[in-house]
Amino acid sequence: MIISKILFATSIIVSIALLFIEIKKRGLSEEKNLYRYTAFLALLMLSVYMFVCFANFSTGSIENVNRENNWGGLLGFNIAFSSFTNLGYFAFFLPFFLLYTGLGFIMKMKNKYFPLIISVIFILLSPMLLGTLFSDVNMSGLYGESSSRFFSEYLGTVGLSVIISFLLFISLLLFSEFSPIMDMLSNAFRRIEKKDEDDEETEPVFEEDFSDENTDDDISEKEPRKRKLKPKKVVVKTGLQPNIDYKHLINDEFKRLFLDSFDDAPNVTLTKDDDEINDNIKILEEKMRSFQVEGRVINVNVGPVITTYEFEPAPGIKVNKITSLSDDLALAMKAKSIRILGHIPGKSAVGIEIPNKNRVIVYLKNLMTEKEFIEYEDPTSIVLGRDTENNPIFAQVSTMPHLLIAGTTGSGKSVCINGIITSILFKAQPEEVRFLMVDPKRIELSIYNGVPHLERPVITDSKEAVSMLKELTLWMDLRYKAFAKLGVRDIVEYNKKSDKKKPYIIVIIDEMADLMMTSQKEIESHIIRLAQMSRAVGIHLILATQRPSVNII
Template sequence: MTEEQFYPEEDDTLIDEDIDDLLSEAYDDERPPIAININGRVIEAEMPERNIRVTRLDGSTEPSPDEEEEYTTIIINGKEVRVRQDRPIKKRRVKRASKVRTVNGRREFVVQGYQDKVKVGRRSKNLPDLELLQYSELKLPTSEEVNFRARLIEDTMLEFDIDADVVDVRVGPTITQYAVSPIKEVVDENGEPQVIRTRVSKIAALANDLALALSTKTLRIEAPVPGHSYVGIEVPNQEPSIVSLRALLETEQFYQERKHPLAVPLGRDVSGEPVIIDLARMPHLLMAGTTGSGKSIGLRSMITSLVMSNTPDAVRLIVLDPKIVEFSQFNGLPHLIGPVETDPERIIGVLRWATREMDRRYALLEQEKARNIEAYNAILGRRRKDEHMPYIVIFVDEIGDLMMLYPDETEKTLTRLAQKARAAGMHLVVATQRPSTDIITGLIKANFPARISFAVASGTDSRVILDYTGAEALIGRGDMLFLGPDAAGPKRIQGCFVSDEEIDAVVQYWKDWHQEQIEAGKMEEPSTPPWEQAVTRLEALSDLDPVLEEALNVVVQEGQASASLLQRRLGVGYPRAARLIDALHELSIVGGPQAGGKTREVLVRSIDDARRMVKNNRRKQRY
C-alpha cells in the first residue's frame, strides 16, 4: 500500500464533506489501495487506473518520468483532486515469517516485511491529536536467526528420538513461535508413504532441554495451539521490541471498533497482529502478575487509550490506587469522577458508593423500560442528550491490600458490582500481584470471565488466575497471557507501552480543554466527589468500630437496641455486641440500661440525626 499526501487547492471543498463515503463509492475494491493524508487525516482508498491522470506542466497527456513523480490527479465522483507523490508519511511495517522455501531438501523461512493497515477515522475536534503519542519501530529477528533456531529445535528433538519438523514460524515483538507438527509423512524402503506420529506430551516434556539447547532464560510450549494441528514452541527474541500505543490506535482493527467507546488496544500477538478488546463485552477484567511484570503499565495504557478516544460525557473513570504513586499523573483529568484515591478506608467507601450508583442506574433503566445503558441512551435520543448516562470504568491497581485489611467488605462490593453492573454501564478492571486463593477467592474469580496473567512465580499462581499453567514461563515487561470470556485457551500478547511524557501531554491537553469549556460556560468547576460525604462518615465511625455504622442502621430501623438484637442481625458474638451497645450509648444514640433486661430506648428519630450526632460528638472530642 502506498501513502500519499494531499495538498488542497483554494477551491477544494472536500474537507467539510464525508470523504470516507466519497472514496468508498468512487473506487473499486479489486485495485491496490493507497492511503491519502488529507489535512492530517489518513484515508485509505482504492485507486483504479481509469481514475488516475497524470498532468504535465505543458498540458500534454504523456508525462515524462521526472514529472510523473510530482503530482497525480485523482477523480473522486467527478471532482479532480491533486495528489502529491513525495510520500511524507512513514510506512508502518511489521516483519513476520510468512514465506517458506525449500533449500537442499530443508525448509527455510524468510522473514518478510508487511504493512500494517493504517486507517484513522474522522476524530472529533474535542479529542486530542494522536501526535501527542510516540511511534516506535519494531526490532525483529533476522531470517538467519529464525532458521538457525528452527534447525536447532529439530536437531534437539531428533536427539531424543522425536522425528518432527518445524512447519511454520510466527514472529512477534518479543517472542517467536515455532510450529512443530507431531505428524510427519515419510517414504519407507519400499517406496510406500508412511505416517509417523509423535505424542504431544512427549514434545511438551522437552521444554527444559530445548531451553538449554537454545540458550534462553525461559521457554514456553503450547501443546497444541488452539485451532491448529501443531505444537507451538515460543522462544524469546534476542532484542525485544516495544509496542507503542499510537501504532495500535492507527490500525484498521481499532478503526473497526470505533463505535465502541470502551474498545482499547491490548497489544500484539505472537505474529505481530494487533489485539483489540472491548471492555463492554468482557464485561470485567482481572489482572495478576509479580512486581515489575507490567500490570501498572497495562492499566496506564488502558486509561490513556480511553481518554484518547472519548470525551468526559461518554466515559467516566474511577481510579483506586493503594500503591499511591502509580496513577497520580492522571489527577486533573475531566474524565475522573473524583481524584485518584489511595487510602484503603476511602477506597472501601468509593466501592460502596459504586454499588449505590449501580442501584440508582437500575432504577432509571426500569423507569424507561430499557435492558441496558445502550438501550436507555437510545430511548432518550438527542433531545434528552443531557440525561444520557456515561460509561463508568473502575480501575483498582492492587486488591491484595484491601483483601488483607477489609476482606469481607472488599469481596462483597466487588462481587456485587461484577454480578450486576454490566447492564448499568459500569465495568471493573482489577489487578493484583499476589494471585493466591485468599486474594482471588472463588466468588471473585467466578464473576471475572476475562483474565490476564503477566509473569508469575509458579504454575500454581498461573492456575489460580487462568486455570492454565504457562504464565510462570513469561519473560515479563508486558508479556502476558490473555484469556477471553469465550476463548478456548489463553493467548500470548505483548502489551502496549506508554511513557510518562506521553501521559503528561495527554493529561495537559484535557486540563486545557476543560478550562476552555469552563470559561465558555459549557462545564462547571470540579466539585467534591459524590462519595466524599459517605467516606467522611465512614472514617468517623470506623475509628470506633468498623461495624458500628451497620449497628447504627439496625437500631434506628428497629426502634430499639439490645445486644441480642445486634448478635442476630450482624452475626457477631455477645462481647462485641455488648461493646457496640456501649459505644452507641456514649454517642447518645441509645439510652441507658433498663430494669428487668428490657431493650434500650433509641434517642434519635432518623439515620441522618444519628450520623449528625456522631459527627458532633467527634468534634467535641477533637477540641
C-alpha cells in the same frame, strides 16, 4: 562536458548520503574532544570549498578557461587545475573522501584514522586503475597515466588491473564494514548450499508390477527407487507494521493532537537475521531426531518477545512425546525457557515458542492508530498489546465485564492500567465514560487528576474508597430502577430509548491487597455485589494486585 557534470552531481549526492547514513548508523562519539570537532569542521569546510571550485571548472580545453570566473577564485582555480591534471576525473570524489575522513573524528569508530587510511588507498589506486584501463590522460590524470605505465612494465596491463581491482575491493569491504557486501555474498553461498541439500534429499517411491506372469511365489519386495523431493519452503512472518499515517483515518482534531503527543515507534526491523532463524531451525530438527521425533519446521512467526516455530511431525509421532521435550530443547537452544503449545488449531503442526534474544518494545501509539481500533464504536474499547504473532489485541471493557490484573512488581501492571485508561480517553467523550480511581500508593494514578472523564479526584484513602464503593452500589440500584421503568435490560438499550443517556462507569483500583488489609469486610461486600450485578447497568471494575489469592480476591 556532460560526463564531468554527471560526475560532479554524483559526488555531491554521494557525499550528502554519506553524511546522513553515517550519523544515523553510528551516532556521534561520546568523547566530546574539541580537537576532533575542530578537525572535522576544517575538513568539512575544505570539502565544501572544493565542491565550489569544481562547480564551474571545465575539464576540457584548459587553455580557454577564464581563471577569474572560477567560483573559488584564483586559489580555487589552481586547486581544481592541479587536482584534475594529476588525478583526472577521480578528482570529483576528493571532497567526498575529505568529508569521510572528517567523519572519522566525530563518529563512533574503533580508530579515528581508519577513514583516512581508506581514503588514501582509494586516491592512490583509483587513478592508477583508470590509467590502466583507459589511455585518455583527461580521465586518469598525469599521476594515473605515469604510475600505471611504470607498474604495467613489471606486472602487465591485465595483472596490474587485477591486483588494483582486488585491493580496491578489499578497501570497499572495509569501507562498508562488510555489512551490505558480505550479506550479499553469504546469501549467494547459502543459495548454492541449499540447492545442494535439495539435490541430496530424496524419498522412496515403490513400483508395482502388474504383469500376468507373476505368481504368489514370485512376489518379492521391490527395491525403492530414489527421486528428488522438493522441500517445503519455511515461511517467516511478522505482523509488525511501520508507523501508520493516521491523519486521513481520524476527522477529530482533538484525537489527532492526542496521538501527536505520543512518541513514534522507531523504524526497527523485527525479522530476525536469516542466519539466526536457520540455525534455530537446524538445532530444533536435529534435537528432535536425536529423540526419535521426525519432522520439520514449516513456518516461523517472529514476535516482539518470542518467536514461534511451527513443527510438523511425521505421521505416527504422538504430540505428548514432543511436549515432554521442552527442557531438553531449552538446553539445546540456550534459552531460559521454551513453551510447547501442542497442537495448533487448523494446522498439522506443533507450536514451539522460543524467547528472542533482543526484545522489541511495543509502542502504544502504533496500536491506537490501527484502523481496526479507530473504527470501533464502543467507547470502552481498549488496547492490550500484541500476541506472539504480532497481531494487535483489542478488547471492550463492556463485554468482559470486569478485569483482574495480577503480577509481581515490575511485571507491567501499571503499564497495562495506563494503556487501558489512555485508550478510553482517546475513544470516549467525558459524557460517555466516567472514571473512579483508587490509588493507595498515591503515585500511580494521581497524574490523571484534572482529566474531564474523572468523576471525582483520585482516591488515596481507604476510608474514602469504602465510602465511594458504598455510594456506587446505591447508583447501581437507582440505575436498575430506571431500567425497569423503561423496560430495558442493559445500558445500551437504555441509551437508545432514553433522552438522558447514562455514561459507563469504570472503577480502577490499584493495589487491591493494600485496601483489603485495612478495610477488608466493608470493601469485600461491596466488591462482591458490584461484580455480580453491575455489568448490565454499565459499571465495570478493573482491579490490580500482586497476589490474586483467596485472601485478597
